[in-house]
Amino acid sequence: MTIDELNRISKNSFSDKLGIVFTGFDSDRITGEIHITENHLQPHGVVHGGVYISLAETLAGAGSIMLIADEGKTALGTNINSTHIAATREGRITGEAMLVHRGAFKHIWDVKITDDHGKLISMSRVSNSIREFRNQEEKRR
Numbered sequence: 001m002t003i004d005e006l007n008r009i010s011k012n013s014f015s016d017k018l019g020i021v022f023t024g025f026d027s028d029r030i031t032g033e034i035h036i037t038e039n040h041l042q043p044h045g046v047v048h049g050g051v052y053i054s055l056a057e058t059l060a061g062a063g064s065i066m067l068i069a070d071e072g073k074t075a076l077g078t079n080i081n082s083t084h085i086a087a088t089r090e091g092r093i094t095g096e097a098m099l100v101h102r103g104a105f106k107h108i109w110d111v112k113i114t115d116d117h118g119k120l121i122s123m124s125r126v127s128n129s130i131r132e133f134r135n136q137e138e139k140r141r
C-alpha cells in the first residue's frame with residue numbers, strides 16, 4: 001500500500017472529516033498533517049485536544065496497517081496516552097509517528113505533533129493490537 005492509496009481509502013472516513021492528510025511513510029515512521037480550520041477549535045479559540053489525540057491515533061493506526069497490509073491482518077487501537085504541551089490556533093499541525101515496538105500481536109508508536117514553526121504541541125504513545133481478519137467481509141471494510 002502507498003501513501004496515495006492510504007489517502008484514497010481514507011476518503012469519507014473520520015480522518016478525512018478531520019482533514020488529516022498522510023504525507024509520508026517508511027518502515028518505522030509515518031507522517032501526516034491537518035490544516036486548522038475553525039471546526040478544530042474549542043470555544044476559547046485554540047485547537048481542541050481531541051484533534052491532537054485523533055491525529056496521533058490515526059497516524060499510529062495507519063502506520064500499523066501499512067506494515068501489515070499484505071499479511072491479511074488488521075490493527076486496532078488499544079491504548080493512547082497523550083500530553084499536550086502548548087496550544088495553537090491556526091496554520092498547520094504536523095504529526096510524526098515513530099515505531100517503538102513491532103511484535104507479532106502488538107505495535108507501539110510514539111507520536112510528536114508540531115506547529116508550523118516546529119514547536120512541539122503534543123506527544124502521545126499509541127498501542128495497537130494486531131490480529132487476523134475474522135472473515136472476508138471484515139477485510140473489505
